[in-house]
Amino acid sequence: MNDSGQSAGSSARSKRKDARRNQQALLDAAAEVFVSSGVDAPVRDIAARAGVGVGTIYRHFPTRADLVIAVYRHQVDACAEAGPALLASSPTPHAALVRWVDLFVDFLVTKHGLATAMQGDSTCFGPLHTYFLEQLLPVCTQLLEAAAASGEIRSDLDAYPFMRGIGNLCVGADSDPHYDARRLVALLVAGLRQPQ
Amino acid sequence: MNDSGQSAGSSARSKRKDARRNQQALLDAAAEVFVSSGVDAPVRDIAARAGVGVGTIYRHFPTRADLVIAVYRHQVDACAEAGPALLASSPTPHAALVRWVDLFVDFLVTKHGLATAMQGDSTCFGPLHTYFLEQLLPVCTQLLEAAAASGEIRSDLDAYPFMRGIGNLCVGADSDPHYDARRLVALLVAGLRQPQ
Amino acid sequence: MNDSGQSAGSSARSKRKDARRNQQALLDAAAEVFVSSGVDAPVRDIAARAGVGVGTIYRHFPTRADLVIAVYRHQVDACAEAGPALLASSPTPHAALVRWVDLFVDFLVTKHGLATAMQGDSTCFGPLHTYFLEQLLPVCTQLLEAAAASGEIRSDLDAYPFMRGIGNLCVGADSDPHYDARRLVALLVAGLRQPQ
Amino acid sequence: MNDSGQSAGSSARSKRKDARRNQQALLDAAAEVFVSSGVDAPVRDIAARAGVGVGTIYRHFPTRADLVIAVYRHQVDACAEAGPALLASSPTPHAALVRWVDLFVDFLVTKHGLATAMQGDSTCFGPLHTYFLEQLLPVCTQLLEAAAASGEIRSDLDAYPFMRGIGNLCVGADSDPHYDARRLVALLVAGLRQPQ
DNA sequence: GATGAATGAGGGTTCATTCAT
DNA sequence: GATGAATGAACCCTCATTCAT
The missing domain is CATH 1.10.357.10 (Tetracycline Repressor, domain 2)
Known part of the structure; x- marks a missing residue:
């Protein structure tokens, strides 16, 4: 999307970069939310804080426990x-x-x-x-x-x-x-x- | 109401007896449900187990804590x-x-x-x-x-x-x-x- | 109950007197509650204010409208x-x-x-x-x-x-x-x- | 996100289109229910008429008044x-x-x-x-x-x-x-x- | 007759999880 | 991959009305 005219490979890499960036944002956000609201905080709060959709959380961390572990x-x-x-x-x-x-x-x-x-x-x-x-x-x-x-x-x-x-x-x-x-x-x- | 007369007294007592019986059923049911599902068990479960309506619980125990205490x-x-x-x-x-x-x-x-x-x-x-x-x-x-x-x-x-x-x-x-x-x-x- | 040893007639009359007294208490209580909480006030509130059971209200005034009329x-x-x-x-x-x-x-x-x-x-x-x-x-x-x-x-x-x-x-x-x-x-x- | 590119734009728009369609269905349903049952109609009725879950209503219109306004x-x-x-x-x-x-x-x-x-x-x-x-x-x-x-x-x-x-x-x-x-x-x- | 305990329908609200786009 | 809209089960609580005592 961002790099119009690039090869599929580059596109895939940029996607991965995006994904990794997202994952990191998620971890940071979760850490903050966990501190302020506990590890039982609503999934949405974490997603909101990270600036991503809830679906992204579920993709990266199918289980809440997975997220906490990470x-x-x-x-x-x-x-x-x-x-x-x-x-x-x-x-x-x-x-x-x-x-x-x-x-x-x-x-x-x-x-x-x-x-x-x-x-x-x-x-x-x-x-x-x-x-x-x-x-x-x-x-x-x-x-x-x-x-x-x-x-x-x-x-x-x-x-x-x-x-x-x-x-x-x-x-x-x-x-x-x-x-x-x-x-x-x-x-x-x-x-x-x-x-x- | 509180007179020592037998008939009225017995009538009052019998009414109370009913209520008390119910209350007891409630306590028994709650005890069982608490054991099997914990003290956070849904109100309805307790009511169902006791064979009464939810309103009955709220009458006897306005708060869940009241019930647990009892x-x-x-x-x-x-x-x-x-x-x-x-x-x-x-x-x-x-x-x-x-x-x-x-x-x-x-x-x-x-x-x-x-x-x-x-x-x-x-x-x-x-x-x-x-x-x-x-x-x-x-x-x-x-x-x-x-x-x-x-x-x-x-x-x-x-x-x-x-x-x-x-x-x-x-x-x-x-x-x-x-x-x-x-x-x-x-x-x-x-x-x-x-x-x- | 109160007049032990009286005839049935007197008992019946006393009941009626009771009933009438109740009805009046009900009207007074309802009037007060209507003023403070409106004519949609919970039935129980009125009964409580009158010092009677809710059943008594329903006996005297089957419908809320009946009570309001009265x-x-x-x-x-x-x-x-x-x-x-x-x-x-x-x-x-x-x-x-x-x-x-x-x-x-x-x-x-x-x-x-x-x-x-x-x-x-x-x-x-x-x-x-x-x-x-x-x-x-x-x-x-x-x-x-x-x-x-x-x-x-x-x-x-x-x-x-x-x-x-x-x-x-x-x-x-x-x-x-x-x-x-x-x-x-x-x-x-x-x-x-x-x-x- | 807001770029003028066609594909992404259309994708974003189509997503919104879905939501908007739903929102419209909700508005239509609410309008109908309001006519037949008044603006105090149960939330569930409106959801049912629109063919959506109740959560959808709360998402779009946190308050009943919001819905009525809309x-x-x-x-x-x-x-x-x-x-x-x-x-x-x-x-x-x-x-x-x-x-x-x-x-x-x-x-x-x-x-x-x-x-x-x-x-x-x-x-x-x-x-x-x-x-x-x-x-x-x-x-x-x-x-x-x-x-x-x-x-x-x-x-x-x-x-x-x-x-x-x-x-x-x-x-x-x-x-x-x-x-x-x-x-x-x-x-x-x-x-x-x-x-x- | 009076009582008030019991009932249970009825309505509101939240949130984990899925899935079409 | 990412999104976030949609879902709907699950809870809570209130109160008009009935009915056994």
């Missing part, structure tokens, strides 16, 4: 990568665990509604749930096992319930000033300590 | 009353606290979606939230203070965030067999222990 | 009776007509929503409409004919459209301070004057 | 434009006023329920009311002032109550064959004549 992929991945790094650089495995949990909680708390979306009962966030677990479960497991091996914490808690618990504790943390999720998560971690 | 009032009240009793009968305040938390968790976990409803962000459950807090906050506070006074736990956690945390940990506990809310709550309580 | 019967009748009296006491038939119209307008305007109820399209006010016409049409006709006979006004307007017109002009007169129904009715009557 | 905009505008034209082409301002009032009455009477909607008390028709007044008040004012300036009518009646009066006189005119709104409006206008 939006937070970088941060999830960073969180995943931080695990081994912290383990290597911290004085003890337990210290690494504490720091990593901090990262994870920051991530959940600062994203309005993400913690809720991570809850297991929501069927429409299945892929989101899955992705998070796939990325973070091994890391968390590694940290827990290391800390258990060093005798700092008990060894009878799996990473899955642990992460679920942290996720749950972060629910609603952004909307209630009287509720300090980090505090409670710290208590939970403290509860893991080996009863000397 | 459904769980006994249990909430029992939970509230258990606090002092446990304090009196347990070897230590900490033991009482642990047992009481158990009761509370049982209550939250066995009622599908109740924990979610207890979260602070839902505006339409204001009355419910309020009622729960009014009943249970003082009790929880008393238990925490007693345990703190006896030196068993730290004294810097208020009852409100504590209860919110417990409530959050119970979210989704009924739908995921891999998630053991009681375990995590136990860890949270363990985290309260005075770092000897 | 409430305003005195005033309608007074309006009807005023016609001949004014005709007899006024200097000219036209003067009598003007005064009578004043009465009628006062009646309609001071009763919130009555003018609306008098409109022909509302099917549920049929009996009301009918009663009003039955009582007032002959009177109005007489006044119009007298004024026409004396040459003061044209003779080609029937009482029915005339009254409908007046009724309509009074619609909404009580809720809009910028709208002066009496003014417009006066113009309408002025428009009747024989084009000398 | 349906009658042409006629209101025509009425507004007719004022100056009549003033220019009529022998006297009074004659122009009479003709214009005829147009206005025709408009109100032939649209079932429109007159009622024009009444001031209905809160949900605010925009409608506003639009009508904005369009027609200046015109009516001009006509009244011209006729007053020429000494044909009294000068102490504002356009607003005048129009309200006409509107009111037209209420129910379509459903009652015995009620001739035009007749009464003519009398009202006649009542304005300067008492020579």
Whole structure:
């Protein structure tokens, strides 16, 4: 349309460029809307903010969860990568665990509604749930096992319930000033300590 | 109207009996539906299950929160009353606290979606939230203070965030067999222990 | 119930007394509610104000129109009776007509929503409409004919459209301070004057 | 998007054409339903008649008043434009006023329920009311002032109550064959004549 | 007779998702 | 590919009217 008289190839490329640009706009818009209205924000709001039609969202992200994943992929991945790094650089495995949990909680708390979306009962966030677990479960497991091996914490808690618990504790943390999720998560971690 | 005469009294009572029977049916139906579909279940579903019209629900329970309160009032009240009793009968305040938390968790976990409803962000459950807090906050506070006074736990956690945390940990506990809310709550309580 | 040990007759009479008392309370309550909320006020509001059940209203006044009629019967009748009296006491038939119209307008305007109820399209006010016409049409006709006979006004307007017109002009007169129904009715009557 | 190119332009236009076609269907359907059931007809009825979903109506006309305005905009505008034209082409301002009032009455009477909607008390028709007044008040004012300036009518009646009066006189005119709104409006206008 | 609980039709509104253009 | 119009199921809530007690 824009480049009249060009070859089909160029047309196709320009289309792709358009598509990619759109996808990026979508991610940016979604990130903003998620922050202001939570991850359950109406699809239309996101489309409007991105300046595209709702259909475009569905093309790029068939499921709402797909969109959420895409939006937070970088941060999830960073969180995943931080695990081994912290383990290597911290004085003890337990210290690494504490720091990593901090990262994870920051991530959940600062994203309005993400913690809720991570809850297991929501069927429409299945892929989101899955992705998070796939990325973070091994890391968390590694940290827990290391800390258990060093005798700092008990060894009878799996990473899955642990992460679920942290996720749950972060629910609603952004909307209630009287509720300090980090505090409670710290208590939970403290509860893991080996009863000397 | 309120005369002690038998006929009129019985007539009035019988009328009330009808209404009460209906109300009871409503409570039963709501309890069932809440379990199967959560406390956000459509009004009509509850009405249908109870075999009454929707208007009947609105008559008895103008607000959804009113209905939820009514459904769980006994249990909430029992939970509230258990606090002092446990304090009196347990070897230590900490033991009482642990047992009481158990009761509370049982209550939250066995009622599908109740924990979610207890979260602070839902505006339409204001009355419910309020009622729960009014009943249970003082009790929880008393238990925490007693345990703190006896030196068993730290004294810097208020009852409100504590209860919110417990409530959050119970979210989704009924739908995921891999998630053991009681375990995590136990860890949270363990985290309260005075770092000897 | 109250007079234990009385004869059936006395009981029956007391019932009637009760019924009459109820009916009066109903009329009073309805009058008040009509003023504050219009003649379309919910049935329950009236029952509540009267301190009776809704069923009682339906027993006494099967139709809302029946209730409205009953409430305003005195005033309608007074309006009807005023016609001949004014005709007899006024200097000219036209003067009598003007005064009578004043009465009628006062009646309609001071009763919130009555003018609306008098409109022909509302099917549920049929009996009301009918009663009003039955009582007032002959009177109005007489006044119009007298004024026409004396040459003061044209003779080609029937009482029915005339009254409908007046009724309509009074619609909404009580809720809009910028709208002066009496003014417009006066113009309408002025428009009747024989084009000398 | 707005480029003058043929293909894209036609594509954009064709999309709009579809929507416009639908919008037109909606306007037609609404017009019909308004005639048969009044402007208070259920949204669903209009949607059904137009063969569209209810959502489509809400998309095009967020408020019922918006729909009513759209349906009658042409006629209101025509009425507004007719004022100056009549003033220019009529022998006297009074004659122009009479003709214009005829147009206005025709408009109100032939649209079932429109007159009622024009009444001031209905809160949900605010925009409608506003639009009508904005369009027609200046015109009516001009006509009244011209006729007053020429000494044909009294000068102490504002356009607003005048129009309200006409509107009111037209209420129910379509459903009652015995009620001739035009007749009464003519009398009202006649009542304005300067008492020579 | 009186009561008021129950009914359920009726109307409004939102929003995820599809699909013609 | 992008668009956004259309769909319509799903909810909510009100209130006139009936009828068992």
